[in-house]
Amino acid sequence: MTAVQKRVVINKLALAFSTLSALIALGFLFWILGVLVMKGVSALNWNIFIFEGAPPGYAESGLKHALVGQAILIGMATAIGVPLGILAGTYLSEYGKNSKLAHTIRDISDIMMSAPSIVIGAFVYAVVVMPMGHFSAWAGAIALGIIMIPIILRTTDDMLQLVPGELREAAFALGAPKYKVILSVVYRGAKAGILTGVLLGIARVGGETAPLLFTSFNDNFFTTNLNEAMPSLTVTIFNYATSPYEDWQQLGWAAAFILSMFILGLNILGRLILLAGKKRK
Amino acid sequence: MASIIDIKEECALHVRNFEFTYKGTEAPSLKKITMPIAKHSITALIGPSGCGKTTLLRSFNRMHDLYPGNTYAGEIEFEGRNILGSKEDLIHLRTKIGMIFQKPTAFPMSIFDNVAYGLRLQGLKNKTELNDRVEKALKDAAIWKEVGERLKHDANGLSGGQQQRLCIARAIAVEPEVLLFDEPTSALDPISTQGIERLIIELKERVSIIIVTHNMQQAARVSDYTGFMYLGELIELGETEKLFVTPKEKLTQEYITGKFG
Numbered sequence: 001m002t003a004v005q006k007r008v009v010i011n012k013l014a015l016a017f018s019t020l021s022a023l024i025a026l027g028f029l030f031w032i033l034g035v036l037v038m039k040g041v042s043a044l045n046w047n048i049f050i051f052e053g054a055p056p057g058y059a060e061s062g063l064k065h066a067l068v069g070q071a072i073l074i075g076m077a078t079a080i081g082v083p084l085g086i087l088a089g090t091y092l093s094e095y096g097k098n099s100k101l102a103h104t105i106r107d108i109s110d111i112m113m114s115a116p117s118i119v120i121g122a123f124v125y126a127v128v129v130m131p132m133g134h135f136s137a138w139a140g141a142i143a144l145g146i147i148m149i150p151i152i153l154r155t156t157d158d159m160l161q162l163v164p165g166e167l168r169e170a171a172f173a174l175g176a177p178k179y180k181v182i183l184s185v186v187y188r189g190a191k192a193g194i195l196t197g198v199l200l201g202i203a204r205v206g207g208e209t210a211p212l213l214f215t216s217f218n219d220n221f222f223t224t225n226l227n228e229a230m231p232s233l234t235v236t237i238f239n240y241a242t243s244p245y246e247d248w249q250q251l252g253w254a255a256a257f258i259l260s261m262f263i264l265g266l267n268i269l270g271r272l273i274l275l276a277g278k279k280r281k
Numbered sequence: 282m283a284s285i286i287d288i289k290e291e292c293a294l295h296v297r298n299f300e301f302t303y304k305g306t307e308a309p310s311l312k313k314i315t316m317p318i319a320k321h322s323i324t325a326l327i328g329p330s331g332c333g334k335t336t337l338l339r340s341f342n343r344m345h346d347l348y349p350g351n352t353y354a355g356e357i358e359f360e361g362r363n364i365l366g367s368k369e370d371l372i373h374l375r376t377k378i379g380m381i382f383q384k385p386t387a388f389p390m391s392i393f394d395n396v397a398y399g400l401r402l403q404g405l406k407n408k409t410e411l412n413d414r415v416e417k418a419l420k421d422a423a424i425w426k427e428v429g430e431r432l433k434h435d436a437n438g439l440s441g442g443q444q445q446r447l448c449i450a451r452a453i454a455v456e457p458e459v460l461l462f463d464e465p466t467s468a469l470d471p472i473s474t475q476g477i478e479r480l481i482i483e484l485k486e487r488v489s490i491i492i493v494t495h496n497m498q499q500a501a502r503v504s505d506y507t508g509f510m511y512l513g514e515l516i517e518l519g520e521t522e523k524l525f526v527t528p529k530e531k532l533t534q535e536y537i538t539g540k541f542g
Contacts, residue, residue, distance in 0.1 A: 170386035170448070172347060174399040174455065175376040184398070188389045 040257020053220035076141030081148030089156025121211030140216025155197025192277025304350025325504035385444030422450035442473025
């Protein structure tokens with residue numbers, strides 16, 4: 001075998017192995033999605049949206065409590081995380097720039113992004129749940145909001161920095177004060193990117209379970225009281241799926257399916273917005 | 282040593298012993314520059330890359346203040362005061378001294394909103410007046426015929442030359458006294474360049490113009506006065522025709538005949 005033939009064989013082997021590895025990795029993904037769709041779709045019915053949780057064996061049981069609870073928790077977390085994340089990102093890109101403080105914030109934010117979410121849950125348990133004396137939707141939303149901040153902060157910072165400096169200068173040259181330059185020109189230029197960051201941030205916290213276990217905890221019944229424990233899809237999935245009751249397990253699959261579709265949808269939407277924004281330029 | 286002509290007509294700006302130093306550098310990038318800028322005429326600044334012509338241009342509307350740490354010395358007189366003073370209202374100054382950049386800088390908004398941007402900043406809210414002023418600015422910038430029917434469209438959909446004229450419309454809408462052009466045609470094709478040059482000549486009826494250009498032919502075509510800069514100094518300022526035909530300084534002579542630069 002000549003040296004060239006040998007290299008051709010090695011090349012083909014490497015290609016074959018890496019292709020196979022990619023297929024195996026993707027295979028698991030589609031396996032998960034496949035099982036989820038099969039078990040989840042068959043468990044779907046209108047009762048899920050009409051009834052709240054019930055003891056095992058009751059026909060009139062559903063996920064209304066968890067769906068509404070999840071929506072409340074995500075909504076509140078968004079209200080906490082999005083403004084803080086966008087404003088902090090704006091500070092980094094437009095005011096702090098390359099200052100020491102800005103770099104420190106960026107570093108800490110990156111560390112926060114990879115912090116285990118259960119640690120953030122424990123933190124909120126210590127500073128919110130313990131003093132209040134009980135679990136609450138507030139605590140859950142604060143935990144999710146904190147997890148959201150570094151994601152949105154980073155994308156906002158990155159996206160604002162992509163807006164060309166000439167555009168800012170042109171606005172300044174027309175006599176615009178700095179806050180107007182940011183509000184009317186810089187934000188507009190980075191609109192698609194920031195929106196994508198927000199959607200990905202929501203998608204990220206939408207699947208969190210651990211930080212909710214000791215903040216908003218869970219409840220099998222419908223509630224909109226923010227000072228009480230609040231049901232969520234994720235914790236409900238955990239409770240129902242690990243229960244020995246067939247009908248609860250079915251509801252667990254349905255909840256898993258709905259949650260996955262929600263997060264998948266957010267991710268796809270985020271990417272579409274980014275693509276549309278790129279095409280315009 | 283520099284040869285600066287004494288301008289008899291009224292002047293829009295007077296630069297006296299002006300020095301500018303960038304943050305973190307010892308030596309000033311502009312050294313002892315003294316020059317008058319005639320009113321309602323076009324003054325071109327030429328010179329090799331790095332000679333300081335853009336730095337000088339950006340001093341007139343104090344763009345350097347956007348990046349802290351830069352320092353000015355000397356005087357730039359405008360409307361009877363030294364605009365380098367620390368109490369100078371930069372927002373007001375920039376409405377009086379507008380700027381057009383090298384690359385077109387259309388904002389990510391509609392054509393109408395682009396031109397109305399400066400007017401709205403000045404607090405103009407009346408819709409009829411806003412419409413009139415935008416239309417007038419677009420007509421003055423010779424772009425009304427192309428965009429009059431689609432004012433609501435995204436300004437980024439326009440061609441480079443159209444965007445540059447839109448930027449000129451945006452700058453003249455607020456009726457400045459002085460317009461600064463920083464190589465306004467270097468990103469454009471020859472036809473668009475011609476359009477912009479014609480427009481600049483028309484505009485001097487109403488504003489005083491300073492234009493930085495890499496292109497000596499452009500300076501010769503459009504300007505009334507030309508300043509030649511080299512290594513941060515103004516070597517010569519003269520009437521354009523005289524400067525290009527019979528320069529007084531040896532350096533100017535060498536530059537315009539292509540011996541360096």
